[in-house]
Amino acid sequence: MYNIRRKQTADHTIRGNPGILRKAPVSKKGFGVLLPLILAMILLWPFASQATELTCSRLSMLMEAFHAKHYALRSATPEIRMQAVDQMIKRLDPSRSLLYESDLGKLTPLLLEVFESAEKGNCASLSQVYDLLVARARENEAIVKKILEQSYRPDKGTQLNIDVSKRPYPKTFAEKQDLLKKMIQFQMENALLAGIDPTEAKKQQIHRYELQTMRVVEQNPARLITTSAEAFARALDPHTSYLSVKNLEDLQIQMQLSLEGIGAVLSSDAGFTTIEELIPGGGAEKSGLLKPKDKIIAVAQEGERPVDVIDMDLRDVVSMIRGKKGTRVTLTILRQGESKDRFDVTILRDKIDMKDQEAKISYENRTAGGRSYRFGVIDLPSFYGGEKQGKSSYEDVKKLLAEAKQQNVDGIVLNLSRNGGGLLDEAVRLAGLFVGQGGIAAVKDSRERVTILANGLAAPGKSPEKRKIIKFPAEDSRALYMGPLVVMTSRLSASASEIVAGALKDYRRAVIVGSDHTYGKGSVQTLIPLPMELGAMKVTTGLYFLPGGQSTQKTGVAADVSLPGWFALEEIGEAALDYSLPPQAIAPFLGTRDKGALPWKPVDERLIAVLKSKSQARVTKDGEFARIMKENKEAADTKGIIQLDDFRRRLEKENIDREKQTHAEQRQKAREQYAPFVKESLNILLDMVVPGAPPALTINKRQ
Numbered sequence: 117m118y119n120i121r122r123k124q125t126a127d128h129t130i131r132g133n134p135g136i137l138r139k140a141p142v143s144k145k146g147f148g149v150l151l152p153l154i155l156a157m158i159l160l161w162p163f164a165s166q167a168t169e170l171t172c173s174r175l176s177m178l179m180e181a182f183h184a185k186h187y188a189l190r191s192a193t194p195e196i197r198m199q200a201v202d203q204m205i206k207r208l209d210p211s212r213s214l215l216y217e218s219d220l221g222k223l224t225p226l227l228l229e230v231f232e233s234a235e236k237g238n239c240a241s242l243s244q245v246y247d248l249l250v251a252r253a254r255e256n257e258a259i260v261k262k263i264l265e266q267s268y269r270p271d272k273g274t275q276l277n278i279d280v281s282k283r284p285y286p287k288t289f290a291e292k293q294d295l296l297k298k299m300i301q302f303q304m305e306n307a308l309l310a311g312i313d314p315t316e317a318k319k320q321q322i323h324r325y326e327l328q329t330m331r332v333v334e335q336n337p338a339r340l341i342t343t344s345a346e347a348f349a350r351a352l353d354p355h356t357s358y359l360s361v362k363n364l365e366d367l368q369i370q371m372q373l374s375l376e377g378i379g380a381v382l383s384s385d386a387g388f389t390t391i392e393e394l395i396p397g398g399g400a401e402k403s404g405l406l407k408p409k410d411k412i413i414a415v416a417q418e419g420e421r422p423v424d425v426i427d428m429d430l431r432d433v434v435s436m437i438r439g440k441k442g443t444r445v446t447l448t449i450l451r452q453g454e455s456k457d458r459f460d461v462t463i464l465r466d467k468i469d470m471k472d473q474e475a476k477i478s479y480e481n482r483t484a485g486g487r488s489y490r491f492g493v494i495d496l497p498s499f500y501g502g503e504k505q506g507k508s509s510y511e512d513v514k515k516l517l518a519e520a521k522q523q524n525v526d527g528i529v530l531n532l533s534r535n536g537g538g539l540l541d542e543a544v545r546l547a548g549l550f551v552g553q554g555g556i557a558a559v560k561d562s563r564e565r566v567t568i569l570a571n572g573l574a575a576p577g578k579s580p581e582k583r584k585i586i587k588f589p590a591e592d593s594r595a596l597y598m599g600p601l602v603v604m605t606s607r608l609s610a611s612a613s614e615i616v617a618g619a620l621k622d623y624r625r626a627v628i629v630g631s632d633h634t635y636g637k638g639s640v641q642t643l644i645p646l647p648m649e650l651g652a653m654k655v656t657t658g659l660y661f662l663p664g665g666q667s668t669q670k671t672g673v674a675a676d677v678s679l680p681g682w683f684a685l686e687e688i689g690e691a692a693l694d695y696s697l698p699p700q701a702i703a704p705f706l707g708t709r710d711k712g713a714l715p716w717k718p719v720d721e722r723l724i725a726v727l728k729s730k731s732q733a734r735v736t737k738d739g740e741f742a743r744i745m746k747e748n749k750e751a752a753d754t755k756g757i758i759q760l761d762d763f764r765r766r767l768e769k770e771n772i773d774r775e776k777q778t779h780a781e782q783r784q785k786a787r788e789q790y791a792p793f794v795k796e797s798l799n800i801l802l803d804m805v806v807p808g809a810p811p812a813l814t815i816n817k818r819q
Contacts, residue, residue, distance in 0.1 A: 172239035199351035354693035396497035414448035499538025527600035537611030610635035636690035638669030
């Protein structure tokens with residue numbers, strides 16, 4: 117086996133959900149072989165080659181292999197099969213605009229038969245599933261053509277629920293007509309607002325639905341077997357998946373060091389192409405205008421008119437956005453619940469500048485009680501590293517801490533608020549810079565074996581579990597930072613970020629400031645290549661735990677001092693995903709340091725209570741936070757429903773505002789959205805250093 121330090125990493129998957137990833141030895145003996153695990157992303161970088169289709173005779177073997185390797189679900193049950201049916205239906209009709217409610221009753225027994233009879237090589241019922249899908253797609257195409265045969269007259273009062281989980285399936289033909297008419301209203305309005313002639317806009321809409329029918333027809337019963345495998349894998353937990361050859365190639369491309377594109381991870385959600393993650397250093401992130409959960413509703417090549425991409429196949433959208441270095445692409449964005457509902461972003465396709473992913477430090481001066489204080493803010497976008505890259509987040513933060521000491525800082529803010537994970541060994545060693553020796557993380561596999569990752573010595577204590585300790589070198593005491601520390605987190609802080617934040621919290625080393633809790637991704641995945649060029653299976657094979665013995669699974673790391681979110685958070689987090697595994701606990705492995713020997717001042721409940729009280733008083737009076745809370749409430753009040761007339765009015769206002777600003781000013785304004793959270797984290801840090809400081813503090817210009 118490889119050393120566990122080379123087995124684990126954390127990052128985002130196709131839906132933007134981070135995960136601890138694992139490597140193991142490679143063999144060529146079939147389903148049991150293991151391969152270095154890569155991330156399951158659809159990234160905007162090139163891929164090619166033909167995929168090998170999965171056959172029915174292999175589907176049963178694949179399902180058995182998933183159970184054999186899974187951390188918790190070792191055998192098929194009626195509940196898992198029904199979850200597989202549910203996932204299959206979601207994949208067949210993600211926008212709930214194709215099938216009728218009555219169709220679900222027809223499809224359920226047919227799909228159950230597939231998952232029950234695959235071991236006999238019987239997938240015949242998929243032919244009936246296919247016939248139904250083709251009939252419904254052709255019906256939708258006919259409805260849309262009839263709607264657009266008439267003169268297009270926008271209905272200002274038209275409302276559309278874009279939250280598919282709250283959108284019912286149509287019960288009757290009339291209800292389906294009504295739903296498709298609403299969708300056409302917004303699709304047409306999007307085209308007209310982009311300056312497209314009404315006649316041409318109609319042609320585009322008809323062509324889109326013709327293409328949708330063509331895609332359904334091309335799917336065929338054989339290709340539905342691959343969809344069945346994907347649905348079965350996702351029925352086990354949100355991060356277990358079947359990867360076709362094409363998706364496996366996407367994974368491998370993501371591992372290249374030289375990457376071209378706009379640097380964004382996309383998913384398909386209820387007919388919308390949704391941004392799940394902005395890759396640090398990519399053009400999308402550099403624009404300063406995009407956020408996770410933004411919806412891409414149109415794409416325009418340089419010098420060409422926008423093409424409406426609502427309800428377009430995700431891979432088609434990806435192929436439109438990808439392109440050669442140096443070319444530009446313009447995305448039309450829909451952002452729900454904020455004043456800027458619809459706007460354009462032009463992005464230069466380029467290689468990702470890896471330097472933008474590196475840790476950076478800035479300095480802030482504050483004045484309180486007649487004295488000036490100097491603080492360092494370390495921004496860490498990911499836990500990067502590895503032999504091929506020749507870079508290390510741990511080494512970079514170590515250097516920044518040395519620099520901060522030379523600057524005689526009075527405290528440090530470690531910003532993990534947009535850090536989605538990375539290499540686990542980097543996270544373990546980096547945490548050691550703030551606590552010295554001790555256990556930082558543990559991984560438990562399906563056999564209840566526990567492996568502790570520690571810096572220097574670690575005392576596992578008494579435990580019923582079988583434990584193995586992997587030690588990293590003890591840190592030189594001169595490299596340690598033992599002063600006041602605040603860790604900034606958000607719902608986007610995940611995996612390796614949660615390990616660092618959770619370990620520092622368990623050791624009472626830092627105050628955690630940010631969203632109510634972090635993402636809550638506490639599982640480990642392993643990639644297993646399949647024989648006969650059938651792709652690969654990614655399986656959840658373990659959970660990781662914090663020094664106090666708790667898993668971050670679903671619950672994440674709770675903030676000591678919670679701040680209002682800078683965008684709606686309800687949909688972000690492990691707990692919001694289908695069939696996420698429950699949290700667990702193991703015996704603590706904090707170590708046996710004597711309380712009086714701690715080289716830092718421990719954070720206690722009394723201090724946290726004081727910090728909470730002072731922070732709440734400031735946030736209540738802060739105009740920026742008041743605006744954020746107002747926008748969050750407006751977003752929640754819409755309950756996923758957008759109105760055509762409101763859509764247009766906000767667009768007109770947006771166009772007026774944008775005409776008054778340069779692109780640089782627009783980018784700066786977007787970046788200022790982060791400022792309140794950094795500012796309040798520094799306020800809290802100052803309260804730690806000067807407990808008696810008044811709530812109102814003087815802020816000097818950033819150095």
